[in-house]
Amino acid sequence: MLKTLGAQIKEFKKDSFLTPVFMILEVLMETIIPLMMASIIDNGVEAGDIHHIYVMGGCMVIVACISLFAGTMGGKYGARASAGFARNLRKAMYENIQTFSFSNIDKFSTAGLVTRLTTDVTNLQNAYQMLLRMCVRAPISLICAMIMAFFINARLASVYLIAVIVLGMILAIITVRAHHYFMEVFPKYDDLNASVQENVSAIRVVKAYVREDYEKKKFTQASKNIYNMFVKAEGVLAFNSPVMQIVVYSCIIALSWLGAKMIVAGSLTTGELMSLLTYCMNIMMSLMMLSMVFVMLAMSIASAERICEVLNEKSDITNPENPVYEVADGSVTFDHVTFRYNKTSDKPILDDVNLSIRSGETIGVIGGTGSSKSSLVNLISRLYDVSEGAVLVGGKDVRSYDLDTLRDEVSVVLQNNVLFSGTIYENLRWGDKNATDEECRHACRLACADEFIDRFPDGYNTYIEQGGTNVSGGQKQRLCIARALLKKPKILILDDSTSAVDTATDAKIRKAFAEEIPDTTKFIIAQRISSVQNADRIIVLDNGVVNGFGTHEELLASNDIYRDVYESQTSGSGDFDEGGAA
Incomplete structure (x- = not known):
């Protein structure tokens, strides 16, 4: 997963490198400031040396300016790196989706892909920025503050060790609990997007059936599910602040009490105690930041896995090593073709189909709903690959062609x-x-x-x-x-694409095809026999099996299904699904 995501940093490697460099510089400057404050108090204020105060004060201003500059540059480069990373992720996913075959696309819902391209990428963008900034700043700040505290007074600094262990254990429990709820949120985002997509795309149907209230309830429920999960997660995270405050104030009280005793005993100065209190805040805030980083990273792991699913999904339809770049003609042959959408399925969608179609022929395809008419023609342009047998176009197996070349020669007008x-x-x-x-x-x-x-x-x-x-x-x-x-094209496929056209216009279109593009092989899928009866030959499909193949007259004489449907349609009593193919 890390390798897959890391490959998308690309041209933003420089920004990704400079961000932690500036964050480290900012932390180092912030670590020096408490020491300067201690020096001002001990060697300036208490000693009455005004010159020392001016010198150290000026140095503090310079160090503070360097810290401010480093923090600003870290923010700038971090924002650029994370935004660029997100851009590359979206681009890589979108480009990979374009290569998917229909079987690849079937694995993902439209709403799921939208969530991955939007919400999931945004989560990773935020996590990456925190990784470059907070994940560097917090541990470095913690380590530097601990080192400086032990450098000042090892005995008092041991208070921090106890506090770090206690706070670390509590924050770990909070992080694990919150992660559990965040992991459940993202599938619910898919449900929300699906609700919106269905409602907007089918708004005319919704209004026609007066189902606005139902759609509102469905959306409200999907939104409520996300709300409930976030409330639970945020409810757990809410313990961060009080726990943090208890530990911080406990440390301050312990340091003040023990420090006061040591000052009286002469083993600690006032400036050193002030520095230790400042480092106390640095250490505790570092732990707080780390806890938030862990929560964000834990939440983004789910997003990262979902994004990697898309990036790692490879099309199962690819070009061969030495593809053919020219389609000789529009002839099509189905050689013992068997096809399954699911490779593990026992029952095939198309079973042992054997057809030979000459270039320039007009072929009608008739069959009841679910008889696999569309599945048959989808194999011609290799939108799916056959499970057994072979489909030949221009005398060559479609799997031997360059995909772009093949699909440029096959025009499909879908349902x-x-x-x-x-x-x-x-x-x-x-x-x-x-x-x-x-x-x-x-x-x-x-x-x-x-x-x-x-x-x-x-x-x-x-x-x-x-x-x-x-x-x-x-x-x-x-x-x-x-x-x-x-x-x-050399092959034109009309997949029930004149169903909304009146019979007279349908006849004009078919006549124009016959006169203007006689060399193009035409497949006309239809429910109306009148749309295909003038075709050179007609394929009758029944539950994925070729039940008949011949001219209109031959099928009327020899095919019971075709004859029954023809008689029912010409008498005005029904369509294909009501005839013998039912």
Whole structure:
């Protein structure tokens, strides 16, 4: 874990080194000041030497200025180092998340990743700053103060040893108890973020079903859980202050009583006693700081572990040693393909799929809900890897291709269409960042998106809100299809991406595809048989098994599932899930 986190310090190593250097300098200067005060009292005030007072006073001012400068620089470099460390952590996590395959992403919840990128990183940032400053300052200050105290008077300094042992034991108990509660807080942060995310992303559904009160209660409960844990943790930490004060005042009383006796006996001076009292405060405050540092570090360990989970997670889909950088054509072959999302699962999602598809063919994919239609096409662009068998594109196993090369040649329009905040042009150019305005318009004509874009006052410069909330479901689908077409792919996958489009527009889109991109292999996943009946061939999936594969006429004649669904849909009585595939 330390190696993983330490690798993210990078260009802030200099700041991380200078921070403790300045903190040590500050402590050394602060340690010298009580000795100067003792000298002023013993050799200046009591001896009546005004010159000595001026000289030592001037030296104290210089030492104090050096201490102030060192403390300021330590704070400056510490802030820079910790903020830079946090920046690098967020960047490293975000970049690693981008490399994840779908199976990697499935291991983390969205809310969990958000918590790691925000709260957990902030905790580590604070802990790192305390590590560079307080973790250096407190023990050095403690050691220096103890050394100076024993140097002045070993007998009186022994009081500190007893105090340090007692206070150390009590603070250790407090730290352990508080750490237990802090460890339980972070999963509850995930619940809180999940509640917010679900409510905001599904606000229309919440309002449509008048469930605002329910969502408020859910959020309140998640927030209350965090509150309760922090109250328990802070309740334990609250003992720090009274324990600290009891020990400090006990030391002061003991030092004053014993010191007074020693002054009367002539074995201790007034200045030395004042210095010992000052070192007493230094020692006790150092222990107090150490206790807070331990609590913060204990709390940040949980955050560090969660962050390392993301940083150490490696994509299970990577480039081979000598990848292929050219896809010959859009032919696709499924060679005895078996696929499981969970490798330990007994029942496969796809079982022994054997298909051979020629380049340029239009392939329909039909099946009931949960029949693994999307899982089948996800294997083509290697969003998942097969468990057994092989998927070949252009005559080569998809695992032999460079990932970027393969995915550049496969355009996918998913069921959940996503548009980003920006103009229509900017969204379209996700398909090809160098596409000209005319190429964008041509893609929109093929997707029948130009019909509604031309009606917008700003046309293709119309601003799309985040998630495409200011366009309808059908408009969003057509924009996503146009975006996919701009890639000029060898394979185009439409995963139920015309479900919100009327039948006439659906037919126009399919006709445009047949005429304009005849060399592109097209996979059309649909629930409506009318969307795929003109395809060159149609795959009928049933519970992860290919139940039929042929033309519309061949399946009507030979496939019971396809025939039953066709008859139910043409008679207007149902959809695919109500037919023979149910």
